[in-house]
Amino acid sequence: MSEETKSTTIAAASSKLTNAQRARIERNQAKAQKLREAKLVVHPYKNISNVNASEEPASDKGKAVIKVQGTKYIDSGGGFLLEQPVLPSPGEKSTAEAAAAEAAIIEDAIAIPVVYEECLDCGDQYADSYLFNNFGHSVCDKCRDTEERHSLITRTEAKAEYLLKDCDFDKREPILRYISRKNPHNVRWGEMKLYLHLQVLKRAMEVWGSEEELTRQHELREDKREVGKARKYNKQMKQLRMEVRSSLFTKKTHAVHEHEFGPDTYNEEEDNYTHTCLTCPYTETYEKM
Template identity: 80%
Template sequence: MSEETVRETTEAASVGGASSSKLTNAQKARIERNQAKAQKLREAKLVSHPYKQLENSNANGEQPIAGQNNPVIKVQGTKYIDSGGGFLLEQPVLASANKSTEAPAVAPIIEDAIAIPVVYEECLDCGDQYADSYLFNNFGYSVCDKCRDTEERHSLITRTEAKAEYLLKDCDFDKREPVLRYISRKNPHNVRWGEMKLYLHLQVLQRAMDVWGSEEELMRQHEQREDKRVLGKTRKYNKQMKQLRMEVRSSIYTKKTTAVHEHEFGPDTYNELEDNYTHSCTTCPYSETYEKM
């Protein structure tokens, strides 16, 4: 709308009813058209606040409809309202009465779903059935979580301790059937070292019985190895003591030293040009030149 049209509309409005009788029908029609254009221009430039629309709708008992003059945008589970001014406003929480009127969401029905049967295991301690267990998942040992005793019966042992205590080899863990299952953990002494392999103590004990046959045989093997260890230490000690006595007592042991070679020179040879003498060793190729005073 031009400035001339607005000026004419303002002048016409200021004149009022007193001067309306002086206007012609064409002028009255033109003023009405200009007033309608001005009203439409104000409505086009007016941006209504979305919170005001929500307050009006809640006051009237009506629930606002998303996308109708107040579009709702959902970002990461939170609903925002487009204000129309270049920013988003978080949608206010409606009254509980409005929530109660909403119909609950119905989960879609999948007709092609396959029913997977649940396999239950029987606990060796209490006899109850269970579907999931820490010992069964990690070690294949059928004991439920309620009966699990982490301090004594179901304690864990490292591979190094198991080899030293039960005299087992690497093949007894990895190659003998069934292969013993384990879990890996960071070494608590140094994080840069390799991971520890933790085995179930009961399974390691059973593997030791399979290898040695009985606890008596295992104890006998421990005694034999201890005797061999003591015998080896004794022999090493006696050898060191014998060597020490031989080094200290010269009457029993004569310390061997490298013999020093003594030259045996032959007759002297005189050199007239240089005026010196030369003689050579008769047992080695060494020769010596010297001058006589």
């Protein structure tokens, strides 16, 4: 379509518009012109830049640039700043020189020595270990055996298996270290105290002296337990027999004896009669009217 045809079409369309529509179009065109002019205004912070215009990239032309402590920030106009690397000027130090200066400062700092421990199993040195941090047992993580040698045991199990008391854990030196864990059977119960099995066994040997003595103590307590069970059983059986006997016992009350008298005997001298009970020696004397 040629320009003459377009202009003819626009003129024909505008001739059909009403006065109100033409006035609204004119207002919209004036508003658009003002918006375009507003975008062309120089940024108010443009003059605070201390960076040469020749050093700015083409994409940063016309934007406010702020340089703070060797870092260049470009105002995006949207409420935030964009950080841009600043190229060193000929008079400034290069990156390598800055790194060398920083290394010199680090070398002047006080070096904190790292203490290494020696593993009791393999003999290697280590700086950090789970058993050493939690239980003070000098064994590295690669030698740790969670299933057998370095297994954990709860306080209740240790007291039952090695016949230890609370004072053996908390007061006897050195105090046994432990870790706390949630009870897997019920989270509402108190936390479990887990001890290193090796340390608990060593403490039991300190208390009882030898494994033979520990075994003998177990046997004595087992015998006492059996005697206690027998006493409890006999007491319960005795109480049960008493209850059974009392339920079968019925109190017999003596009935009133009724005399059954034999024939009467007349006594002429006293003029009376006498008869005797046939079942008992009772004798009754009476007079007949």
